[in-house]
Amino acid sequence: MASLSDAQEQPARQLWDQVNDVHAGMLGISGLDMHMQPMAPHADPTTNTIWFYTKTDADIVRAIKPGSRAHFCVIGKDHDYHACLAGVIDVRPDPAKIEEYWSSIVAAWYDGGKKDPKLTMLALHVDDAEIWVSTGNKLKFGWEIAKANLDDDKVPDVGIKRHLQFA
Numbered sequence: 001m002a003s004l005s006d007a008q009e010q011p012a013r014q015l016w017d018q019v020n021d022v023h024a025g026m027l028g029i030s031g032l033d034m035h036m037q038p039m040a041p042h043a044d045p046t047t048n049t050i051w052f053y054t055k056t057d058a059d060i061v062r063a064i065k066p067g068s069r070a071h072f073c074v075i076g077k078d079h080d081y082h083a084c085l086a087g088v089i090d091v092r093p094d095p096a097k098i099e100e101y102w103s104s105i106v107a108a109w110y111d112g113g114k115k116d117p118k119l120t121m122l123a124l125h126v127d128d129a130e131i132w133v134s135t136g137n138k139l140k141f142g143w144e145i146a147k148a149n150l151d152d153d154k155v156p157d158v159g160i161k162r163h164l165q166f167a
Contacts, residue, residue: 002078004133019043025072027060053119055119080133097121098114128163
Protein backbone atom coordinates (compact mmCIF):
# COMPACT_ATOMS: atom_id res chain seq x y z
CA MET A 1 0.00 0.00 0.00
CA ALA A 2 1.31 3.44 -0.93
CA SER A 3 2.04 5.74 1.98
CA LEU A 4 0.57 9.24 2.03
CA SER A 5 3.35 10.39 4.37
CA ASP A 6 6.03 9.07 1.98
CA ALA A 7 4.31 10.98 -0.84
CA GLN A 8 4.69 14.15 1.24
CA GLU A 9 8.15 13.55 2.71
CA GLN A 10 10.02 11.39 0.18
CA PRO A 11 8.09 11.51 -3.09
CA ALA A 12 11.07 10.79 -5.37
CA ARG A 13 12.13 7.70 -3.41
CA GLN A 14 8.53 6.50 -3.36
CA LEU A 15 8.24 7.06 -7.12
CA TRP A 16 11.31 4.96 -7.92
CA ASP A 17 10.21 2.23 -5.50
CA GLN A 18 6.82 2.08 -7.22
CA VAL A 19 8.37 1.97 -10.71
CA ASN A 20 10.62 -0.90 -9.61
CA ASP A 21 7.65 -2.78 -8.12
CA VAL A 22 5.50 -2.93 -11.26
CA HIS A 23 5.87 -5.56 -13.95
CA ALA A 24 4.89 -3.14 -16.71
CA GLY A 25 3.68 0.37 -17.41
CA MET A 26 2.61 2.20 -20.55
CA LEU A 27 5.29 3.91 -22.67
CA GLY A 28 4.56 6.35 -25.48
CA ILE A 29 6.47 8.80 -27.63
CA SER A 30 5.22 12.38 -27.27
CA GLY A 31 3.73 14.17 -30.25
CA LEU A 32 3.10 11.11 -32.39
CA ASP A 33 -0.15 9.51 -33.49
CA MET A 34 0.92 6.25 -31.90
CA HIS A 35 -0.63 4.39 -29.01
CA MET A 36 1.26 3.85 -25.79
CA GLN A 37 2.44 0.29 -25.28
CA PRO A 38 3.17 -1.90 -22.29
CA MET A 39 6.84 -2.09 -21.38
CA ALA A 40 8.71 -3.57 -18.41
CA PRO A 41 10.74 -0.86 -16.61
CA HIS A 42 14.21 -1.22 -15.13
CA ALA A 43 14.75 1.94 -13.10
CA ASP A 44 18.08 3.49 -12.16
CA PRO A 45 17.20 6.17 -9.60
CA THR A 46 20.82 7.34 -9.36
CA THR A 47 20.62 8.63 -12.94
CA ASN A 48 16.84 9.21 -13.12
CA THR A 49 16.72 6.77 -16.03
CA ILE A 50 14.32 3.98 -16.87
CA TRP A 51 15.67 1.27 -19.16
CA PHE A 52 13.53 -0.92 -21.40
CA TYR A 53 14.48 -3.95 -23.49
CA THR A 54 13.09 -3.95 -27.01
CA LYS A 55 13.87 -5.02 -30.56
CA THR A 56 15.46 -2.84 -33.23
CA ASP A 57 12.56 -3.47 -35.61
CA ALA A 58 9.86 -2.38 -33.12
CA ASP A 59 7.60 0.52 -34.16
CA ILE A 60 8.55 2.46 -31.04
CA VAL A 61 12.27 2.23 -31.91
CA ARG A 62 11.66 3.48 -35.45
CA ALA A 63 9.62 6.39 -34.05
CA ILE A 64 12.39 7.69 -31.78
CA LYS A 65 14.41 10.55 -33.25
CA PRO A 66 17.16 12.63 -31.59
CA GLY A 67 15.54 14.73 -28.85
CA SER A 68 12.31 12.68 -28.77
CA ARG A 69 10.34 12.88 -25.54
CA ALA A 70 8.28 10.12 -24.01
CA HIS A 71 5.82 9.47 -21.20
CA PHE A 72 5.75 6.38 -19.01
CA CYS A 73 2.67 5.77 -16.86
CA VAL A 74 2.42 3.33 -13.98
CA ILE A 75 -0.27 2.20 -11.57
CA GLY A 76 0.88 0.65 -8.30
CA LYS A 77 0.04 -2.94 -7.47
CA ASP A 78 -2.59 -1.87 -4.93
CA HIS A 79 -4.13 0.70 -7.32
CA ASP A 80 -3.50 3.48 -4.80
CA TYR A 81 -0.50 4.95 -6.62
CA HIS A 82 -0.49 6.50 -10.09
CA ALA A 83 2.42 8.21 -11.80
CA CYS A 84 3.26 9.74 -15.14
CA LEU A 85 6.95 10.25 -15.86
CA ALA A 86 8.34 12.23 -18.80
CA GLY A 87 11.70 12.87 -20.36
CA VAL A 88 14.00 12.48 -23.32
CA ILE A 89 14.17 8.96 -24.74
CA ASP A 90 16.83 7.42 -26.90
CA VAL A 91 17.76 4.06 -28.36
CA ARG A 92 20.89 2.81 -26.67
CA PRO A 93 22.17 -0.76 -27.13
CA ASP A 94 24.26 -0.54 -23.96
CA PRO A 95 25.94 -3.93 -23.27
CA ALA A 96 26.46 -3.08 -19.59
CA LYS A 97 22.75 -2.32 -19.09
CA ILE A 98 21.72 -5.39 -21.08
CA GLU A 99 23.82 -7.46 -18.69
CA GLU A 100 22.72 -5.59 -15.54
CA TYR A 101 18.99 -6.10 -16.02
CA TRP A 102 19.04 -9.46 -17.84
CA SER A 103 16.79 -12.18 -16.39
CA SER A 104 15.11 -15.41 -17.43
CA ILE A 105 11.96 -13.39 -18.12
CA VAL A 106 13.80 -11.08 -20.53
CA ALA A 107 15.58 -14.06 -22.12
CA ALA A 108 12.23 -15.58 -23.09
CA TRP A 109 11.72 -12.75 -25.60
CA TYR A 110 15.08 -13.02 -27.36
CA ASP A 111 16.02 -16.20 -29.25
CA GLY A 112 19.66 -15.17 -29.49
CA GLY A 113 19.94 -14.31 -25.81
CA LYS A 114 22.07 -11.31 -24.95
CA LYS A 115 23.67 -11.53 -28.39
CA ASP A 116 20.34 -11.39 -30.27
CA PRO A 117 20.99 -9.10 -33.26
CA LYS A 118 17.65 -7.33 -32.76
CA LEU A 119 18.14 -6.71 -29.02
CA THR A 120 18.47 -3.08 -27.98
CA MET A 121 17.59 -0.85 -25.04
CA LEU A 122 15.60 2.33 -24.68
CA ALA A 123 16.73 4.86 -22.08
CA LEU A 124 14.12 7.29 -20.74
CA HIS A 125 15.91 10.11 -18.93
CA VAL A 126 13.20 11.29 -16.54
CA ASP A 127 13.14 15.04 -15.93
CA ASP A 128 9.53 15.50 -14.86
CA ALA A 129 6.85 13.43 -13.09
CA GLU A 130 3.48 13.74 -11.42
CA ILE A 131 2.24 11.34 -8.78
CA TRP A 132 -1.17 10.73 -7.30
CA VAL A 133 -1.34 8.75 -4.07
CA SER A 134 -4.69 7.81 -2.59
CA THR A 135 -5.65 6.38 0.73
CA GLY A 136 -5.83 2.61 0.83
CA ASN A 137 -8.17 2.84 3.80
CA LYS A 138 -11.66 1.99 2.51
CA LEU A 139 -13.33 3.37 5.64
CA LYS A 140 -11.60 6.75 5.24
CA PHE A 141 -12.45 6.76 1.53
CA GLY A 142 -16.13 6.06 2.27
CA TRP A 143 -16.19 8.73 4.99
CA GLU A 144 -14.71 11.37 2.67
CA ILE A 145 -17.21 10.52 -0.09
CA ALA A 146 -20.12 10.73 2.36
CA LYS A 147 -18.93 14.12 3.68
CA ALA A 148 -18.56 15.48 0.15
CA ASN A 149 -22.05 14.33 -0.78
CA LEU A 150 -23.49 16.15 2.23
CA ASP A 151 -21.70 19.42 1.50
CA ASP A 152 -21.80 20.77 -2.07
CA ASP A 153 -18.63 22.80 -1.44
CA LYS A 154 -16.62 19.86 -0.06
CA VAL A 155 -14.23 17.84 -2.22
CA PRO A 156 -13.24 14.40 -0.90
CA ASP A 157 -9.80 14.38 0.74
CA VAL A 158 -8.64 10.96 -0.41
CA GLY A 159 -5.06 11.56 -1.50
CA ILE A 160 -2.13 13.67 -2.57
CA LYS A 161 -0.92 14.96 -5.93
CA ARG A 162 2.72 15.99 -6.31
CA HIS A 163 4.78 17.36 -9.18
CA LEU A 164 8.45 16.32 -9.26
CA GLN A 165 11.33 17.64 -11.33
CA PHE A 166 14.67 15.94 -11.78
CA ALA A 167 17.97 17.39 -12.97
